[in-house]
Amino acid sequence: xxxxxxxxxxxxxxxxxxxxxxxxxxxxxxxxxxxxxxxxxxxxxxxxxxxxxxxxxxxxxxxxxxxxxxxxxxxxxxxxxxxxxxxxxxxxxxxxxxxxxxxxxxxxxxxxxxxxxxxxxxxxxxxxxxxxxxxxxxxxxxxxxxxxxxxxxxxxxxxxxxxxxxxxxxxxxxxxxxxxxxxxxxxxxxxxxxxxxxxxxxxxxxxxxxxxxxxxxxxxxxxxxxxxxxxxxxxxxxxxxxxxxxxxxxxxxxxxxxxxxxxxxx
Numbered sequence: 001x002x003x004x005x006x007x008x009x010x011x012x013x014x015x016x017x018x019x020x021x022x023x024x025x026x027x028x029x030x031x032x033x034x035x036x037x038x039x040x041x042x043x044x045x046x047x048x049x050x051x052x053x054x055x056x057x058x059x060x061x062x063x064x065x066x067x068x069x070x071x072x073x074x075x076x077x078x079x080x081x082x083x084x085x086x087x088x089x090x091x092x093x094x095x096x097x098x099x100x101x102x103x104x105x106x107x108x109x110x111x112x113x114x115x116x117x118x119x120x121x122x123x124x125x126x127x128x129x130x131x132x133x134x135x136x137x138x139x140x141x142x143x144x145x146x147x148x149x150x151x152x153x154x155x156x157x158x159x160x161x162x163x164x165x166x167x168x169x170x171x172x173x174x175x176x177x178x179x180x181x182x183x184x185x186x187x188x189x190x191x192x193x194x195x196x197x198x199x200x201x202x203x204x205x206x207x208x209x210x211x212x213x214x215x216x217x218x219x220x221x222x223x224x225x226x227x228x229x230x231x232x233x234x235x236x237x238x239x240x241x242x243x244x245x246x247x248x249x250x251x252x253x254x255x256x257x258x259x260x261x262x263x264x265x266x
Contacts, residue, residue, distance in 0.1 A: 004057065007089040007257035010116030011053060013237045014085060015040065016195045017202060018051050024170040025049050030078075036067045043078050046164025047156070048203075050082020057090050061102070064095040068106040075264050076107075082263070083111060085239075089257035099260065107265045114259035115245050118237040121252030122199065122228040127221035129180070129214060132188070134222045137177035143168065145179060145186040146203075153205035175202075176227040180219040188215035192227035192236070199227045201238035217247045224251070 015033075018040035022029045030041040036056045042049040052071050059067065071084045086103075088096055095102075103110065127134075137143050143165055151161030171177055176199075177191035188206040192199040201223065206216045224236060239259060240248055249255075 003256065004089060006118055006254075007087055007116065008057060009118060010237060010239070010256050011055060011087045011090060013195055013198065013200055014038075014051075014053055014239065015055070017193060017200045018049075020170065020193070020195075021202075022049050022051070024168055025164060034070075036063070037071055037074070039074060041074075041078060041082060042164075043080050044163050045080055045157075045160040047080070047082050047160070048154075049164050050078065050080055051085060052082070053085040054087070054090065058092050059090065059095050060092050061094045061098040064091060064098065065102045065105070068102050068108060072106040072108055072264065084108060084262040085114075086260045086262065087116065087257040088260060103260075103262055104265075108262040109265040111261040111263045113242055114261060115240045116237070116256045116259060117240055117245075117248050117253035118198075118235065118256060119251075119253045120235050122224060122234045122236055124221055124224050124228065124251065126225050127218050129218035131182050131213065132180040132215060132218055134178050134180055134219065136226070137175075137179060137189075137191075138172050140167070140172075142179060142186075143171055143177075146171070146177060146189045146191075149179075149186060149189045149207060150203050150205040152207055176223050176230065178219055178222045178226065180215055180222070182210070182215075188219045190216070190220040190223040192223040194227070194231050194233065195237075197233065197235070199224060199231065199233050199236040201236060204238075204244060216244065217250060220247070221251060 147161040180188040
């Protein structure tokens with residue numbers, strides 16, 4: 001059985017980091033902590049910055065149904081699409097069993113799975129990859145390259161990715177964001193940011209044409225190495241997609257709560 005405290009930590013890290021990311025994108029963004037729901041919604045074209053998550057521990061099937069309907073109502077009020085993140089281990093057994101049907105009844109469509117992960121793994125050795133050089137994102141051109149890698153990796157239009165990051169001062173100074181270059185061309189990226197005494201790994205991506213070469217692991221190690229060196233932190237957290245989930249345990253992360261991402265139904 002997983003440690004519930006780590007699942008709570010994973011949810012709280014999302015709420016903390018996304019508050020900063022969303023307000024960086026738009027200081028007037030919808031950032032609220034409602035009963036049972038954290039709203040972190042920039043209402044921009046970059047769908048990951050449009051986020052809701054359920055926050056209660058031990059919610060039963062009845063409360064889950066109520067929260068899913070409330071979340072769907074918030075999502076319908078927005079101009080741009082986004083995701084509801086559900087940390088399964090925060091639900092009781094009955095709610096977990098009812099989740100799929102309750103989401104469908106609320107008008108939500110299951111989008112993809114994820115996994116919360118954490119570990120007391122820092123510092124890590126400075127990484128070396130024979131095909132890569134690493135550069136920190138500190139200007140608009142490098143930030144655009146970072147956005148474009150995420151767009152290609154997650155199947156977004158390039159302009160949607162750029163809408164999430166373009167012009168950000170936070171990403172050029174307060175985030176430890178790194179590109180991995182192969183022969184001078186950006187092919188992979190990862191970032192870490194300090195969040196309540198932890199380093200949070202965010203927006204890891206590799207060009208789909210360059211996968212399965214260890215690039216994502218190498219650049220994630222670089223972002224962790226530099227973030228830990230600057231902050232002295234020893235614990236790190238992240239939320240992995242299915243594609244990234246096998247990589248992170250090799251660095252020292254342990255899975256905690258399974259995640260389900262929901263979008264509004266068609």
